Amino acid sequence: MIQLVVVILFLVVPQLLQAQEIELPAGLDDLSIMTQEDDTEQGLPFDLSGFLESRVGTRMQNDAHEKDMSIGEIRLQVGIEKEFDSLTFNFVSDFIYDPVLDKHSLDLETGQGFVDIREANIVFSPLEFMDVKVGRQVLTWGTGDLAFINDLFPKDWNSFFIGRDDEYLKAPSDAIKTAFFFGDYNLDIIYMPRFDVDRFIDGSRISFFDRASGGLSGRENPVLDDRPDTWFSDDELAARFYHSFGAYETALYYYSGYWKSPAGQDMSTGLATFPRLQVFGASVRGPLSKGIGSVEVGYYKSEGGAASNPLIRNDEFRLLVGYEQEIGTEFTGSFQYYLERKLDHSQYLASLPVGVIRDKQNRHLFTVRLTKMLMQQDLKLSLFNFYSPSDKDGYLRLNVSYKIRDNLKVEAGGNVFYGQKDYSFFGQFKDNSNIFTALRYDF
Amino acid sequence: MKNIFKLFLVLSFLGAVPAAAMDVMEVVKKANHVSYYKGDDGRAKVNMRIIDAQGRERVREFIILRKDDGDDDGKQKFYVYFNKPADVKKMVFMVVKNMDRDDDRWLYLPGLDLVKRIAASDERTSFVGSHFFYEDVSGRGIQEDTHAIVEENDSTYVVESKPKDAKAVEFTSFKSWIHKATFLPIKTEYYDDQGKKTRSYTALKVEMIGGHPTVTAASMENHQTGGKTLMNYSVVKYDVGLPDNIFSERYLRKAPRKYLR
Numbered sequence: 001m002i003q004l005v006v007v008i009l010f011l012v013v014p015q016l017l018q019a020q021e022i023e024l025p026a027g028l029d030d031l032s033i034m035t036q037e038d039d040t041e042q043g044l045p046f047d048l049s050g051f052l053e054s055r056v057g058t059r060m061q062n063d064a065h066e067k068d069m070s071i072g073e074i075r076l077q078v079g080i081e082k083e084f085d086s087l088t089f090n091f092v093s094d095f096i097y098d099p100v101l102d103k104h105s106l107d108l109e110t111g112q113g114f115v116d117i118r119e120a121n122i123v124f125s126p127l128e129f130m131d132v133k134v135g136r137q138v139l140t141w142g143t144g145d146l147a148f149i150n151d152l153f154p155k156d157w158n159s160f161f162i163g164r165d166d167e168y169l170k171a172p173s174d175a176i177k178t179a180f181f182f183g184d185y186n187l188d189i190i191y192m193p194r195f196d197v198d199r200f201i202d203g204s205r206i207s208f209f210d211r212a213s214g215g216l217s218g219r220e221n222p223v224l225d226d227r228p229d230t231w232f233s234d235d236e237l238a239a240r241f242y243h244s245f246g247a248y249e250t251a252l253y254y255y256s257g258y259w260k261s262p263a264g265q266d267m268s269t270g271l272a273t274f275p276r277l278q279v280f281g282a283s284v285r286g287p288l289s290k291g292i293g294s295v296e297v298g299y300y301k302s303e304g305g306a307a308s309n310p311l312i313r314n315d316e317f318r319l320l321v322g323y324e325q326e327i328g329t330e331f332t333g334s335f336q337y338y339l340e341r342k343l344d345h346s347q348y349l350a351s352l353p354v355g356v357i358r359d360k361q362n363r364h365l366f367t368v369r370l371t372k373m374l375m376q377q378d379l380k381l382s383l384f385n386f387y388s389p390s391d392k393d394g395y396l397r398l399n400v401s402y403k404i405r406d407n408l409k410v411e412a413g414g415n416v417f418y419g420q421k422d423y424s425f426f427g428q429f430k431d432n433s434n435i436f437t438a439l440r441y442d443f
Numbered sequence: 444m445k446n447i448f449k450l451f452l453v454l455s456f457l458g459a460v461p462a463a464a465m466d467v468m469e470v471v472k473k474a475n476h477v478s479y480y481k482g483d484d485g486r487a488k489v490n491m492r493i494i495d496a497q498g499r500e501r502v503r504e505f506i507i508l509r510k511d512d513g514d515d516d517g518k519q520k521f522y523v524y525f526n527k528p529a530d531v532k533k534m535v536f537m538v539v540k541n542m543d544r545d546d547d548r549w550l551y552l553p554g555l556d557l558v559k560r561i562a563a564s565d566e567r568t569s570f571v572g573s574h575f576f577y578e579d580v581s582g583r584g585i586q587e588d589t590h591a592i593v594e595e596n597d598s599t600y601v602v603e604s605k606p607k608d609a610k611a612v613e614f615t616s617f618k619s620w621i622h623k624a625t626f627l628p629i630k631t632e633y634y635d636d637q638g639k640k641t642r643s644y645t646a647l648k649v650e651m652i653g654g655h656p657t658v659t660a661a662s663m664e665n666h667q668t669g670g671k672t673l674m675n676y677s678v679v680k681y682d683v684g685l686p687d688n689i690f691s692e693r694y695l696r697k698a699p700r701k702y703l704r
Contacts, residue, residue: 031651167554291562377572406528442529
């Protein structure tokens with residue numbers, strides 16, 4: 001009996017003690033076993049991605065110059081990436097069915113029609129300290145949030161105002177980008193052999209105030225322009241030299257080309273023009289207090305004689321000051337102040353004929369962004385407001401998106417323009433205030 | 444026979460005594476090292492399954508590159524390249540983890556070719572929508588808490604940690620079960636001011652990779668919401684020889700394919 005008790009004590013008790021101990025993770029008891037397998041996935045010979053979405057929106061008020069429907073489209077984006085030895089090929093194209101626009105003829109430059117190629121480029125590194133990207137590409141730099149000073153790459157303001165995804169604010173460029181990396185000093189030089197114009201508000205989709213006629217204008221009378229479009233002579237050059245001082249990123253910028261949206265008019269033909277433009281700028285961005293602060297400046301040197309020519313936009317000084325901080329759990333807030341200052345304002349005023357609209361010397365603009373994530377980041381609420389105290393107008397962007405599944409997202413939003421005057425920057429778009437909804441499937 | 448038994452006893456005491464007397468900071472330092480600073484650099488493919496209380500599942504998949512700045516278990520750089528879900532594919536998240544100030548963070552959005560600087564957020568908020576916090580992924584500074592060994596058994600030290608700045612965190616204390624032989628924390632539980640368990644981390648699988656015992660499967664459970672995230676590491680490699688310049692704007696815009704395969 002005693003023997004039995006002893007045996008039990010010796011055999012069973014340690015087991016019980018052992019059992020009370022923490023359970024070790026699999027594998028920790030025998031670390032000599034190698035189990036890591038290579039999970040090289042077999043699939044397509046290239047990388048495929050994209051999405052399919054439908055997006056429908058309507059104006060919240062009647063606009064005599066546009067359709068009630070602000071957006072109504074089905075869009076398929078197909079992205080292909082293929083790597084060769086030392087070369088990567090990227091191709092991203094959208095295929096669109098869009099009954100809102102009147103014109104459907106294909107124009108790859110303006111994105112009109114059923115195909116809009118966003119990327120078609122090759123990337124390679126001819127030297128260890130140099131990257132080259134040649135072809136159609138989307139380009140972005142600078143410190144602004146939906147406000148740009150030294151980023152003079154083409155924007156698509158129509159897409160932005162009717163509620164397409166944020167990525168469509170950037171229109172593609174046909175460019176050669178060369179980037180040099182000399183240790184901590186870096187230089188980007190981008191050459192666009194033919195002027196890449198903004199997809200600006202021309203009335204075909206969004207009505208606007210036409211200063212020539214003194215009233216609102218829309219799709220019945222879209223802007224006709226005379227854009228510089230000769231290959232290799234109507235070209236653009238953009239450069240950025242950047243360096244970080246610790247956590248502070250600094251950059252110098254240069255641009256030589258044309259005003260990206262109409263900034264003049266040809267007296268004889270009445271066509272909108274894009275006068276020559278040079279921009280010299282600088283920026284700094286880094287940690288400030290509990291967030292990120294940034295400052296960007298630019299000197300816009302317009303075409304010669306612009307100062308006293310009412311048909312060519314003045315030289316300008318531009319300033320942007322920004323700050324972003326987390327203000328709660330998964331809740332971020334940011335604030336920007338933006339200034340556009342005409343540098344030859346008195347000459348500009350003197351040159352104007354009697355009775356026309358006179359712009360103030362300074363256009364002040366404040367922006368606020370609030371972003372809140374909920375439900376494990378499946379639900380995202382965002383608000384972005386532009387308000388100009390000098391123009392007494394503004395633009396509110398609201399967006400709610402919810403991910404039903406990882407690859408299926410439903411979205412709703414609004415673009416609300418407000419202002420006292422019909423001719424101010426945002427005020428002129430009042431009749432275009434719209435709400436929209438979208439369903440998007442990513443693959 | 445008797446002598447051998449004596450010898451055995453002596454030996455076992457010799458072995459046990461230094462362990463028992465092991466300083467808690469020593470344990471915590473080693474645990475921090477094996478959890479976040481193995482090798483000079485590292486690379487892994489991470490798969491996260493985020494499961495909410497209703498059983499709905501979300502998947503995240505990304506490649507993480509890490510490089511240490513020196514051997515003092517301090518500053519580190521992380522490069523996170525997303526593969527899944529599809530709407531964030533090719534997006535890059537880059538972090539420079541600083542010891543003396545807030546981390547520096549960048550996000551690269553490929554659709555816009557935008558390099559965005561992001562305000563360093565509360566370290567104790569969800570990482571990419573999962574139940575893991577930023578701090579669980581990149582490590583919590585060991586100086587931010589006071590530590591004490593509250594229990595010791597054959598295989599683990601149980602360390603209780605309390606925040607020095609209670610207002611900065613959502614927990615009142617946490618307990619870590621640190622495996623004696625490897626110093627890997629194999630379980631961590633967080634408690635609120637009522638002593639209720641709020642979150643718990645469990646190492647589910649450990650493998651020996653490049654001479655480093657490595658947790659290759661783990662879970663993080665939120666006991667308040669009932670959700671949990673399962674994290675799996677594959678294709679783990681240490682001492683890859685990552686060049687320092689990988690963690691720069693150049694490679695945010697042009698993904699370093701060679702290291703992301």
